[in-house]
Amino acid sequence: MPTKPSSLSDRANAVQPSLTMSISNLAKELRQAGQDVIGFGAGEPDFDTPDFIKAAGIKAIQDGHNRYTPASGIIELKKAICDKLKADQGLSYSPSDIVVSCGAKHSVYNVLAALINPGDEVIIPAPYWVSYPEQTRLVDGVPVVISAGAEQNFKITAEQLAQTLTPRSKVLILNSPSNPTGMLYTQSELEAIAEVVLGHDQLMVMSDEIYEKLIYGTNPHISIAQISDEMKERTVIVNGVSKAYAMTGWRIGYTASHSAIAGGMSRMQSHITSNPTSSAQWAALEALTGPQQVVADMGKEFNKRRQLMVSRLNAIPGISCSEPDGAFYAFPKISDCFGKKSATGVITDSMVFCEYLLKEAQVACVPGIGFGDDTCMRLSYATSTTAIETGLQRIQDWVESLS
Ligand SMILES: Cc1ncc(COP(=O)(O)O)c(C=O)c1O
The missing domain is CATH 3.90.1150.10 (Aspartate Aminotransferase, domain 1)
Known part of the structure; x- marks a missing residue:
């Protein structure tokens, strides 16, 4: 019917x-x-997808990695993600802080579902990736958009953020480099934003860093989690292998956060998807640990x-x-x-x-x-x-x- x-x-x-x-x-x-x-x-x-990564996926299937894994991902991949975060960004995480999911899109959803109660505000700088407001609504949150036009290089200022926040503001989404603008927040811009965030005890930051490896100018990619230890505690990093390694169809994304948040997301994921595809996790491991050329x-x-x-x-x-x-x-x-x-x-x-x-x-x-x-x-x-x-x-x- x-x-x-x-x-x-x-x-x-x-x-x-x-x-x-x-x-x-x-x-x-x-x-x-x-x-x-x-x-x-x-x-x-x-x-x-580069050949050596495809080969790792094929080998995983042939080696019998065709069954359930732990819901939040295999330990080998979690360790490789921790090593990557340490090497690239100087950030220390342990495997219990990592949740591997079915693409970064799934990771974004997990973060919002784990942090948002009905009516909580999610602060979304515009221009934004189309899924942020929709996923916010899916978890009964309220999208609050801050507009940042071409005249301000499509980046919000700390002042705009301060004026927007209310006691219901629960998550600020940052996406640097950005889809759709390609803009990258600088260290000083992130420091100013971090100061505002740290002044609001209930506010967390979801930092979507899926385009982190694709940068072209002289400005380095910086995560707001790198600004201070306090800020790291308030940040959930989202990243994955889709864009950097041309692996969009493999569906592997991940988060790095305080282990209490990782635990919440992991419990939810265990009832929703279970683990991301086993062989794809082994291919992602090869992507992160193999030649980066x-x-x-x-x-x-x-x-x-x-x-x-x-x-x-x-x-x-x-x-x-x-x-x-x-x-x-x-x-x-x-x-x-x-x-x-x-x-x-x-x-x-x-x-x-x-x-x-x-x-x-x-x-x-x-x-x-x-x-x-x-x-x-x-x-x-x-x-x-x-x-x-x-x-x-x-x-x-x-x-x-x-x-
Ligand atoms: C900003 C942003 N975040 C997350 C994603 C999702 O990536 P994935 O393919 O790993 O789910 C995309 C994909 O277009 C994106 O543009």
Whole structure:
């Protein structure tokens, strides 16, 4: 019998459909109709998982690692994660502080589910990754958005945070480098934010560091947990192997936190998914402990594409793009084109801009409104330089044709 919409829970009803889906559906339709659409929507590396990591996954299956593991992950992987956090960030954790989950997305959910009571506020800087507000609603939390536009490099200030916090504020989400802007918080910016956080006893920080390895400028990646021991106690780090090692399909993410929080997440996970896939955990172990040159090689290629994309975007009158420090996204400002007319009609917002751009110039970009910033759009440079050259030429010709 088909489920009647009225039988859905309030929780399921509260989850918003992805605003960006309509653009990807339209792109799909146009491709099926034989049009040559250039897609800048990708949220994953276009590289394949490196061979030595694949081999470790295959070997794990052949060696019989095909049964349940401890719900929060195998000890070998937890130890490797602790070693990585020590080596890269100077942070000391023990295996009981680590929970391995089915992708960083699952880790984010675990953190919110473990920390949020109904009505608690989750502070989300915008532009944000689309899943943060939706996952907040799924755990009956209240998303509170702080807007940080292009004029402040898409980063919130300590003052904005201080003005926003209430006694119900329970979690601040930081995502550096950011999806969708690529921006990286500096040490002094994090110190100022940490000071505000430490002044609010109930407030925790979830630091989503999934793009940590993909940085291109001279600024290093710094976790807010590195600011002080006190701040480390207040932070849950989220990371994983998806983006750095081109392993999005393997679904391995993890958290590092105080063991009491790790214990809570681990108990919940034991009843929800049990362990993440056994063989994928062994592959992730190889990713973290094997040769790291692959990460640098992919980073070098992403950097070339980043420079190409940003310079092509800034050459378009009416579009401006700040240089992203990391991840693989550009987030240019397009609002100077609002009010202009294309062949289809007047461009009123980022959704209409992307819809007409796709229909008229066959280029798929993601409207900024999906990330909480209607003045911009997101383009992923996890695609070939040829696609970037062709796609950006099409965007330029289209924008120049607006009247
Ligand atoms: C900011 C951010 N956090 C977390 C994730 C989830 O990563 P995973 O594929 O490991 O679930 C993504 C994926 O797009 C992301 O952009």
